Amino acid sequence: MQQNDLTDAQKKAFEQNEADFRRLDDHVRDVQETARARLTNTGWPDSGDTRRCFSCPCPDLIVNAQGKCKRSGCGHPLTDHDLPT
Ligand SMILES: [Zn+2]
Ligand SMILES: [Zn+2]
Incomplete structure (x- = not known):
């Protein structure tokens, strides 16, 4: 479907969805920062460039394929891991 074919309601729905997902991004970033600090406090070494897991x-x-x-x-979701910010 072309962008031009969207109804106003559909356009608005996409905009609201995108805004909600960006809020989720912020939340994930906050949780990741907290998780990183918590591990650092225990003496767990920083992994540098690798995307280590914060939950194991x-x-x-x-x-x-399931993300x-x-x-x-492990088996934890992508967002449990140390993603580049
Ligand atoms: Zn894990
Ligand atoms: Zn993992």
């Missing part, structure tokens, strides 16, 4: 000792994200980590013992 998984050292680096390997994402599967979850397929490393054994």
Whole structure:
């Protein structure tokens, strides 16, 4: 469907959805910052460039088709991992 074919209601719905998802981004960023600080306080080493998991000792994200980590013992969603901000 072309953008021009959208009704006003559909356009508005997309705009509101996008705004809600951006709010979610902010929330994820906040939670990630808190998670990072919490681990640092325990002496857990910063992983540098890798996308470690904040919810388990998984050292680096390997994402599967469902958007979850397929490393054994992890299985946490993408957003549990240390994503570049
Ligand atoms: Zn993981
Ligand atoms: Zn994990």
